[in-house]
Every structure is written in C-alpha cells, then in structure tokens.
Amino acid sequence: MIFVGKRTEYLKAELENLKAQGLYFVERVRVGPPDNRVVIKGVEYILMCSNNYLGLANxxxxxxxxxxxxxxxxxxxxxxxxxxxxxxxxxxxxxxxxxxxxxxxxxxxxxxxxxxxxxxxxxxxxxxxxxxxxxxxxxxxxxxxxxxxxxxxxxxxxxxxxxxxxxxxxxxxxxxxxxxxxxxxxxxxxxxxxxxxxxxxxxxxxxxxxxxxxxxxxxxxxxxxxxxxxxxxxxxxxxxxxxxxxxxxxxxxxxxxxxxxxxxxxxxxxxxxxxxxxxxxxxxxxxxxxxxTDEPLKKLWSNARYFQKSLVDRGFNIGNTKTPITPVMIGDEKKTQQLVEMLFNDYHIFVQAVVYPWVPRGTARIRFQPNATHSIEDLNYVIDSLTEAAKKIGVLT
Ligand SMILES: Cc1ncc(COP(=O)(O)O)c(C=O)c1O
Structure with a gap:
C-alpha cells in the first residue's frame, strides 16, 4: 500500500504554477555514457548539453x-x-x-x-x-x-x-x-x-x-x-x-x-x-x-570556434561568450521551452532550456555545449536544424 501525502498536497498547486510559467524541468532519462550521441527511450539523439568538454567521461x-x-x-x-x-x-x-x-x-x-x-x-x-x-x-x-x-x-x-x-x-x-x-x-x-x-x-x-x-x-x-x-x-x-x-x-x-x-x-x-x-x-x-596531451583540448576549441562562428553567421545572438559555452539567447521562457521541445522531438537534438532560477527571468536561452566528442557532421546538423526550428517558431527571421 502506498500512503498518500495529505499534508503535502499543497505542493501540487505550486508545481502547476511552475508549469504555467514555463519553469518546470523535464529530466530526460538517457542510457549509456555522455558522448556525442545518447539513447533515450530507444532513440538516438545528438547530445549538446553535457559538461563532458573533453570526452573524458568515457x-x-x-x-x-x-x-x-x-x-x-x-x-x-x-x-x-x-x-x-x-x-x-x-x-x-x-x-x-x-x-x-x-x-x-x-x-x-x-x-x-x-x-x-x-x-x-x-x-x-x-x-x-x-x-x-x-x-x-x-x-x-x-x-x-x-x-x-x-x-x-x-x-x-x-x-x-x-x-x-x-x-x-x-x-x-x-x-x-x-x-x-x-x-x-x-x-x-x-x-x-x-x-x-x-x-x-x-x-x-x-x-x-x-x-x-x-x-x-x-x-x-x-x-x-x-x-x-x-x-x-x-x-x-x-x-x-x-x-x-x-x-x-x-x-x-x-x-x-x-x-x-x-x-x-x-x-x-x-x-x-x-x-x-x-x-x-x-x-x-x-x-x-x-x-x-592537449589533443582533446585542441579538438574542443576547434569545434567550439566553428560552431559559434556558424551560429553568428546565421544571425543568432550568442552573447559575450569567450569559451565553448554557447548560449543562444531567446529571452521568453515559453518560446525557449518550445524550441527545445521541437529540437528534441523533430530533430533528435538534446539540449536544455536555461531559465529562471539559473538565469534572471526574461533572459531565457538554450545553452549549447560543443565538445571534443562531436564531429563536424554533428555540428553542421545541429546548426541547420536550429536555424530551421527557430524560423518556424519565429525567434529567427
Ligand atoms: C560555476 C560552477 N560552480 C560549481 C558547480 C558545482 O559543481 P558540481 O556539479 O561538481 O557539484 C557548477 C556546476 O554546475 C558550476 O557550474
């Protein structure tokens, strides 16, 4: 028998409130190591939100x-x-x-x-x-x-x-x-x-x-x-x-x-x-x-430079980054969540929306993290997909 937490039911309303504000996180459950590709519910995705900068996790x-x-x-x-x-x-x-x-x-x-x-x-x-x-x-x-x-x-x-x-x-x-x-x-x-x-x-x-x-x-x-x-x-x-x-x-x-x-x-x-x-x-x-060795470090930086330059050329705002962290600035929390869902469902790209409380309200973004495990083909696919998806929901003209 499972006991229902009557005295903690008030949290339901608070959770609904988070959802209504676009501040509710969905944790994706992956299997396998955090390399360039991961499997979620049997489907392969390009992983673009890991801190595994140099590929050392595997x-x-x-x-x-x-x-x-x-x-x-x-x-x-x-x-x-x-x-x-x-x-x-x-x-x-x-x-x-x-x-x-x-x-x-x-x-x-x-x-x-x-x-x-x-x-x-x-x-x-x-x-x-x-x-x-x-x-x-x-x-x-x-x-x-x-x-x-x-x-x-x-x-x-x-x-x-x-x-x-x-x-x-x-x-x-x-x-x-x-x-x-x-x-x-x-x-x-x-x-x-x-x-x-x-x-x-x-x-x-x-x-x-x-x-x-x-x-x-x-x-x-x-x-x-x-x-x-x-x-x-x-x-x-x-x-x-x-x-x-x-x-x-x-x-x-x-x-x-x-x-x-x-x-x-x-x-x-x-x-x-x-x-x-x-x-x-x-x-x-x-x-x-x-x-x-500094081979993984060199690969990280050449991937990051290529990725960031390509996004800027396509018209994205990536803020003032000086490192491989690549924030694609959107602003609105809900649009950001929508874009993330579209990239996940339609393009099989795994990224996360970065919203309040990680960043101030109204400055939502998607943080892309190119790393040493990505191939140029991976990065090109992400750049093209993001451009297409962002145009579809009207955050890129
Ligand atoms: C700037 C900064 N400091 C500290 C931490 C915490 O590190 P850890 O994930 O090892 O607890 C993080 C990780 O999110 C971070 O980004």
Missing amino acids: HPKIREAAIRAIEEYGVGAGAVRPISGTTDLHIEAEEKIAKFKRREAAILFQSGYVANVGTIQALVRDEDAVLSEELNHGSIIDGIRLTKAKRLIYKHLDMEDLEAKLKETKDARKRFIMTDGVFSMDGDIAPLDKIADLADEYDAIVYVDDAHGEGVLGDHGRGIVDHFKLHDRIDIEMGTLSKAFGVIGGYIASSKEVVEYLKQRARPHLLSSALNPPDVAAIIAAIDLLSS
Missing part, C-alpha cells in the same frame, strides 16, 4: 583506472575522511591536483557544490566581508548564505563597482572577493588580472570558482588562473572534477595553510563520506591524461 584509460580501483578497493570509501575514509588514492589525487594547478596543496571534496559551500562556510567569519559577483554560481551564493559576514554583490564584470565595495568594507577583518572564473550560463570570463590588481591594492583575498575553466583554459587546461598567469596573486582556486575531468568531485587548490585548515574545519570533510575510490582513481587518470 575515455578508455580513465574507465580502466576506475575498474582497477574497484577490484583493489571496492566501490565505497566506507567513512568520512578523518575517521577511515582517506585512502592513498585520495592523497595521490590531491598531490596531482596541486601540481597540475601549480599550487602548494589541494583538498578533495565530494562535489564542486560541496567544495564551495564547505570552504566558504569554513573560511569566512562574522566580522569579514564577502564581495560576490552578481552572476556567481548558486553554490557560492549558498556558501555565503551560511555565513554571517557582511555581503555585497558587485555588478557583473564591473571593476568600478567592485572597487567602490572594497572602499565600503575597509573595516572588515578580512575581505573576500568571490567570483566564477567562467560564467556558466553565459560563457564570458572574469577579468581576473584587474581583480588581482584591486585585491593587491585593498588587501583582499581572491576566491575563484574554476568549474568551467579547467580543462578548457590555460596550458593543458590548467584553468583560468593559468590562462592569466596569476598563480601568485589569486589566493584560492575552487574546481570541479565533474565537468572537463569527466568524473565527480570538487577541490580547493591553494596554500598549505588553507588546505590544512579546511581539513580541520570544512564540514563536508568532517561530516560527509569520502569520494569513492573508483572515482578518485578516475580523477588521477584524468589528470595524468590532461598533463600528457
């Missing part, structure tokens, strides 16, 4: 490392890190991440989301001030919400506004400037060189979320700090292992003191079980691969 060497680790370690870590969850694999991965990011030390977390929330909560005190970029990822925002520090939001990419807010907070114990490196819904990048100048002038700590920069920007995909060559001027790099690295997990790469402190005080490190050994082995293999 790379033979990385799969093999994970399988080997299952044979040696089993599937679960068995505990939180300080109890008994730390394996030699966790330590090796942290050392490799630190070396790859050209930092003194690194600490793994269970996801990028958890890395942001856990780190910000641990480092920021009531008497501090956080200066947070307007378009920061929700996990930074959630981390800040867990603190009682003074919070100021500076306008997107606006260094004058950041400076004004630094002046406003001169009495804080410490000031933290927190920013995404690459903005995940727009693909534009933070002016880290200018942020570093302001941080030097006002003695602020800089915290950068490199989720969409690593594996994409910098030498061999070392990320946005490497792209700007600012290793000695940016204090804390947060990253995720779920996107270009193709696995799962998050990390902080920084000074020895920051990492040692987080191992003592970050609540997800102390209160949530460690990453599973096969995931950690896969992370190590992904870093080894990226360190030894």
